[in-house]
Amino acid sequence: MIFIIHIFATFFMTGVIWFCQVVHYPLFRNIPLDAFCEYERKNMATGYVVVPAMILEMLTGLWLVYQHFSLSLVTNIILLGIIWLSTAIYQGPLHTQLTKEASQPLMRRLVKTNWIRTVAWSVRTLLLLYVLADRMGGG
Numbered sequence: 843m844i845f846i847i848h849i850f851a852t853f854f855m856t857g858v859i860w861f862c863q864v865v866h867y868p869l870f871r872n873i874p875l876d877a878f879c880e881y882e883r884k885n886m887a888t889g890y891v892v893v894p895a896m897i898l899e900m901l902t903g904l905w906l907v908y909q910h911f912s913l914s915l916v917t918n919i920i921l922l923g924i925i926w927l928s929t930a931i932y933q934g935p936l937h938t939q940l941t942k943e944a945s946q947p948l949m950r951r952l953v954k955t956n957w958i959r960t961v962a963w964s965v966r967t968l969l970l971l972y973v974l975a976d977r978m979g980g981g
Contacts, residue, residue: 844909845977848902849970851895856963858892863953863960870949878944886937900926914973921962921969928958 873881903922907915932955940948 844902844905845974848899848906849974851899851902852963852966852970855892855895855899856967858895859956859960859963863956867949867953867956870952871946875944875946879941882937882940882944886941896926896929912973914969914976918966918969918973921966925959925962925966928955928962932956933959 870878900922903915903919907919933952936948936952936955939945940952
């Protein structure tokens with residue numbers, strides 16, 4: 843059951859991150875700069891959706907490694923750590939900065955650095971599909 847919760851949270855976050863990467867963040871450039879900081883302050887409510895999913899993902903991922911130690915599950919947690927570090931070092935501070943300063947270069951940096959999370963979540967999804975197939979006897 844923990845694996846199902848983990849994989850669901852990961853698939854959910856992979857969908858969210860791809861939506862942000864190819865739709866949501868690129869649309870930032872269409873918001874007038876004089877209205878952008880207020881828009882970004884409201885956009886920060888996204889955290890109410892993604893933070894619980896990310897925490898659930900981390901807790902269940904750590905539990906899986908503890909209960910069923912394997913290279914695949916350790917790799918999964920390492921990738922999740924990269925996502926959390928990227929969020930803490932790049933995306934979180936950029937979002938905070940954008941609430942105070944509307945800047946096209948900051949928006950471009952957000953889109954560019956967000957590829958770290960997009961790739962990491964995508965690789966995690968593929969890795970977890972492999973683990974799922976292996977558990978079901980398909981690999």
